Amino acid sequence: MTINIQMPALSPTMEEGTLAKWLVKEGDTVKSGDLLAEIETDKATMEFEAVDEGTITKIMVPEGSEGVKVGTVIATLAGEGEDAAEAPTPAAAPLAEKAEPKADATPAKAEPAPVAKADPVPAKAEKSVSDGDRLKASPLARRLAEQSGLDLSTIEGSGPNGRIVKADLDGAKPSAATAAPSPSSQAAAPSAAAPAPAPEGVPSETIKLSSMRKVIARRLTESKQTVPHFYLTLDCNLDKLLKLRGDLNKGLESRGVKLSVNDLLIKALGIALTQVPDANVQFSGDNLIKFHRADISMAVAIPGGLITPVITDVGGKSLSKIATEAKDLAARARDGKLQPQEYQGGTASISNLGMFGIKQFDAVINPPQGMILAVGAGDKRPHVVDGALAVATVMTATGSFDHRAIDGAVGAQLMQAFQALVENPLSMLA
Template sequence: MPIEIKMPALSPTMEEGTLAKWLVKEGDTVSSGDILAEIETDKATMEFETIDEGTVTKLLVAEGTDGVKVGAVIAIIAAEGEDASAPAAKAAEPAAAPKADPVPAKAEAAPAKADAPKAAPPPASDGSRVKASPLARRLAEQQGVDLGAVAGSGPNGRIVKADLAGKSGAAPAAAAPAAAASAPATVAAPAVAPEGIPAETSKLSNMRKTIARRLTESKQTVPHIYLTVDINLDALLKLREQLNAGLASRGIKLSVNDLLIKAQAVALMEVPACNVMFGGDTLTSFKRADISVAVSIPGGLITPIITGADTKPVSLIATEMKDLAERARDGKLQPHEYQGGTASLSNMGMFGIKQFEAVINPPQAMILAIGAGEKRPYIVNDAVQIATIMSATGSFDHRAIDGADGAKFMAAFKRLVEAPLGMLA
């Protein structure tokens, strides 16, 4: 019987996606682990691999089609011994490219759930070898996951990429998006451009729609409290200059942001009451600081994660951040590289922004907003001097973090930045 290939859910928040590019054509023979297509999710463009073997008989969704719902049939594969020239017409009927509804109804996300196995069989193995697709093996290695402890949902218990979702060898468990636990955001009526004004209307990308939905939900459901401190950057800038002189031979150059990531992570460990996640009737406290760093990319924003930033040397933070930012702009990040995190950092200082208040990224409970360092009159040793001053504002989820704890965190962050050798010890 022909095998239906369905639009996968490549991230926890994905309800629909864009079939950016087919990497196979009709008549091609494919094996388990082969890459079928590139799919644009709400965060990145990702490769989609098959777990089935056979001949591609029909590609049912054209390249570039957006708004393809998760669970919609996008291709037909004929298994070995079947007639590859004539797939059953019935199988293709539900696969017609879905219309691109800008705001998917909640009920339309159900097919992905219905297609999931009711009970995952235990991992199947041949002797000591665990059955897993090549992509699943790569992801398991990157995430530090023991495949022997993962239940496979593929044919004959084979472990596929979807089985690794949310699993990690050492990272704190990522919570489901806050959207799942909160009331849906109010949908505003479509705006109509005033007549007579030259304008151009373009369709929102999946990423922009997701950003709009999640930020709306955050402001509607999360009670934000904002705390701001002014910080003297002179000592940190001097230390950065000294460290860069020593790291030049290794081709590493620290940015101010790299040092601020380290300071935020160490401050979170000093004030663990702010390294938390609100879960309705539970509060999760993390034992490690994973910092989600906002990176501007074409069409939106993504937050690659520096895991364990509290214990990593700043040279490694700088190397990882450079790699993550480059791949983020190329749309090449893997889900585990931008999903999760225990707190966020957003730096708009390079744009000359003096101060701003960032919106919390649920289910995280805090985000740090960094403004530009600028020369200002400042009291140093009871005398007015000119110093390089930066304003930093913490946004805290007041359901999970008391104002006093938020103030302790901001004080710790200020102290670490102004006496930066302390965070390197």
């Protein structure tokens, strides 16, 4: 019997994805465990394996298709012993309107806010054609045409049965009725959130947003709009921590383990959260979730965005274990090989830009977490040491807190606990 291969849900929150690449072609024989395709989710590009054995009879969704809904039939498989040539092929399940080839350089598909329009103009796209009562165009093409002032009746469609799709809008010119906006629309323009075109005469290119970048944009915009941030900043003397790191690395050299400064800062934040449990919380509507261990999400820059792999139970792990896990997670994050459970969750985050020479910055909270610690570079500065002014290696750390869950005094207690652990690092080994 024919087996439908459906777009899988590769994470609990995945609703759609991009079919980045097919690793098989029609006529190929596959068995359970063979790789079928590479699928791009909002966090990573993941490999999709076959579950059943048989022959690929039809690829329903071409590679490069975006916005493919979970559950969409992307290919069919003739079961073992079945004649692939005689296997029935189901009609292609409808893709999300966003599913168009990556090669299309049209601006990103995220739905923009409505553009303020000029005086109403009859919609020519609704006129009758010989094959039905309405001109055939995808909803996405209609929306983009409306935003750009394009007359769909003047555009020839390249889709099935002459349907107008997004790619057909390239190079089309706005209709005269919408090319010159009325004074009322010009007055309203500043408040519109439509994407602004590139300035004329300036060399540029339009790059389509990846699924990851769209999710980053959506989540962080939501964070700044809905989470009341407040910030607490203090300086930490790193001299003792740097000396301890050097001593520990000498002892760990035979085991092939090398501690980074960030490993020790992750440990310090994890212990500080256990010492100040009222800061290890998450706002949840009418409830406050208090965590009994510290799982730290560490921000890792990857091509096209960032991802936050999680080191669980930081307070209960040795520094060598944290260093080993952090190195492995960061490497696999850059290769797009993390499993969903490795970057989801976390009770707090840490973001370190010190390696770029950044002295201080304010990080955006990663919802639904209640705080994130932003760490700058350690550099030589005048600093009071044992009651006297001296030169020390000083690092500035800034905590961003969700005021719905964490009050100022509690945030300050957490920052003090973190500072104490960094400046007296032997206490982290106790």
